Amino acid sequence: MRVLLTGSSGWLGRYLGPRLRAAGHAVVGMDVAPGAETQVIGTVADRAAVDRCFDDYGIEAVIHAGALHKPDIARFPAQAFVDVNITGTLNLLEAASAAGHDRFVFTSTTSLMITDAIRQEAGTVAAWLDEDSGPLMPRNIYGVTKRAAEELCRLQASVQGLNCVVLRTARFFPEDDDSLGEFPGGELSGPNLKANEFLNRRLTVEDAAEAHLVALERAPSLGFGTFVIAAPTPFDKADAEALKSDAAAVVAQYFPEAPGLYQRRGWKLPASIGRVYDAGRAERLLGFRCRTDFAAILTALRTDSPLPFAHDPAYVSPQAGPGDRG
Template sequence: MKILVTGGAGFIGSAVVRRAVADGLSVVNLDALTYAASLENVAGVADSPLYSFEHADIRDRAALDRIFATHAPDAVMHLAAESHVDRSIDGPGDFIETNITGTYNLLEAARAYWQKAGKPEGFRFHHISTDEVYGSLPADPSVMFTEETGYDPRSPYSASKASSDHLVRAWGETYGLPVVLTNCSNNYGPYHFPEKLIPVTILNALAGKPLPIYGDGSNIRDWLYVEDHADALLLVLQKGALGRSYNIGGENERTNLELVRTICGILDELRPGPAPYADLITFVTDRPGHDARYAIDATRIREELGWRPSVTVEEGLRRTVQWYLDNESWWRPLQERSGVGQRLGVAL
């Protein structure tokens, strides 16, 4: 199988690329190499005969047509997206153009290629999305997102991803394009770009800087180790039912404050400082429209495909902290990129 992976130099996309090549699958990595991407993320597979790279933007339809014609993929895994909520508050235009218009262009290029090839039965278009399209949940642990939960996005980012989900379903229904969709909870792990909560916490702590927590830190997220997610995505691509969506969760709900304190405890053990790292925790003004809780009910993928996460949040955080301690040469240059280390998403 040859897979066209969009956004394969990003955080989740690169995990998919690395796993797919390790599994013996051919991969074409299509990435525009915007600020959050790095080819260092896939350096370990770059010399494999199973891997090839295309520097292109999903907003460029002509480039997409050329790539489909050149590589003739058996499947598409669409991960390319603008994904940082805070940046979407400050600059929603990029999110509309990439997540909506880019997805439209990719769907049309895939449809044209699929039709010209005679609509091969095995072709798949796998759209990877987020649980943030569902909105916010109450604190009640019995209430979770299922695949039937209505969409209620609250930020420009989640609204743009909800729009892309609707486009993919429409292309499946209207044109018969063989699609599958997944919606995941918060990912973390190696190669996580240093503007998200977990890498910010690790790197600020190492630098002795404040550890910013929005509001009172009570917002709850379900944390999914990125390599578990990559396994689930490849399973859905190959075994998921056409037209079906699958929620992928980590079964690891934590408040933001609990998460940061756990990271501080791990750092106290692995890289002791002059004082406990938790002393650096600082509460800052909350983000506009900050959803209170996300939680995934992953019953469908567990019962239909036999998948469930293999890594607890404590184990995954320990692996992640150790990875950042061991890979300063990766994260140090990324801290110089635009917006990294600045408070974003406060515009009203």
Template sequence: MKILVTGSSGWLGQTLVPRLRQAGHTVVGLDSEPGATTDVVGSVVDRALVRSTIRTKGINAIVHAAARHKPHIETHDNSEFVAVNVQGTLNLLEEAVAAKVSRFVFTSTTSLMISQKIRDGKAGGARKAVWIDETMTPLQPRNIYGVTKLAAEDLCRLFHKLHRLPIIMLRTSRFFPEEDDMAHAIKQSGENTKANEFLFRRLSVDDAAEAHVVALQKAPEIGFDTFIVSALTPFSPSDARELMADAPSVVARYFPDYRAKYEKRGWTMFDSIDRIYDSNKARRLLGFTCRTNFRQILDAL
């Protein structure tokens, strides 16, 4: 395939572009910032650039990962989010249809499923963890990032309906390498926090990239669908109450060796887990499961 990858200089793009090239695809990376995996430096908001890139490079598949995302809420205004995440997505969809592109993969986010109420969790009076899968409604994102990503998903849905463009939307959980913005509040080191998160809300960047590779392969067959992409959780919905009240006990039930391994490192488990992303639909319908999960992280300690 000749694949346009937007956001190619970013954290995901830097892993995804070489992975696609290794698989034998021709990849054109487009990003507003230069980078080793970027061929075209420019914005997805620039419709003429999007059009000429798709046409002149003979693009027949698109991965749209470019975005303003959560960290930019502090540094960029709302209009920038609307321009990049909504108008940029519309530009790509319209030019994809015009060029009869065969498939489109949109990098979405689990963040758009998190309302203020879910975010408030235990402090907001919640008694049990929220079990989150693709059927969850209503979607009430709590910030401009989630609102604009949800709008972009709606555009994808509309374009599939109107033009039958095969589209897969991957709601990925967190794979960023930076410290969590709550790390200090919960007194865990970055590595400790990330390890804990693999139980319910994180995946590796390699797995995020691999999910896109699989989605590209499966898009024409699937037609249109949305998938949560996150390391497979060991928990089940029946754990929800205890996860909120006493997460370490639940984790110890599934992983009897975790306490000893954590203690050796001076690590701790979160007292409470307030949400779980369930990626079973991706396993069933996309045939994709993350390679890195909490078990492997424990074994590697």
């Protein structure tokens, strides 16, 4: 298929473009910034630019991975988030329906599932988060606009019959957390923190790319579906209280060698885990499971192999430009 990939110059796009081509698809990348995977420079907020792209390249399917993200809040006004994340999504959905497409994949975020209360982690038990969690009350303009875009996908599927798969991806960015130091665990090094997050809230960019490919293939048989995409957690709901009070002890129960391997690296296991993303539905219904999990992290530590995830504190989004980290 001739697939339009938005956000093609971004972190996910640079992995997803080659993966799509390897699967036999012709890929047309669209982004506001140039990049190796980008053929069309333009914004999805411009309907005329979207229509030209569809006409010029004969687009047959869309993976909409382009968006303004949480770090962009420091760089752009709220209206820009509405223009790109909401209007841009609507432009693509309507263009796809008009072209008679049978599949549309939308990159969403688990961030929209996090309320202020969940983020503060003030409760006595870890929040167990899956596709049925709610009510959804996103805490910033990023989450609000991504949630609205999800609803546009649902509506287009219902009214126009466009098969839409929404992927709520957990963390896979390579840079340090932009809120590092604000909450428990913030004193850890970037690699240590990322490794810990594979227990409950992270995946690799390679797994994120693979999830999109699977969603593209499965969309016609699913109709509409929303899926949390994260490394499989080793925990059970019954662990929620213990995870909040003594996560390190729970981890040691599941992975007895973890404390020693961490000590050898000079790392720390999480003292408390306040929320867990459950990606079980994606495995059951979408047929996708992340390859890299916490056990893979421990294998790398045990064998002194390279860590199986990217960490690059100097990474700058192409959209941000040199010197603009937000």
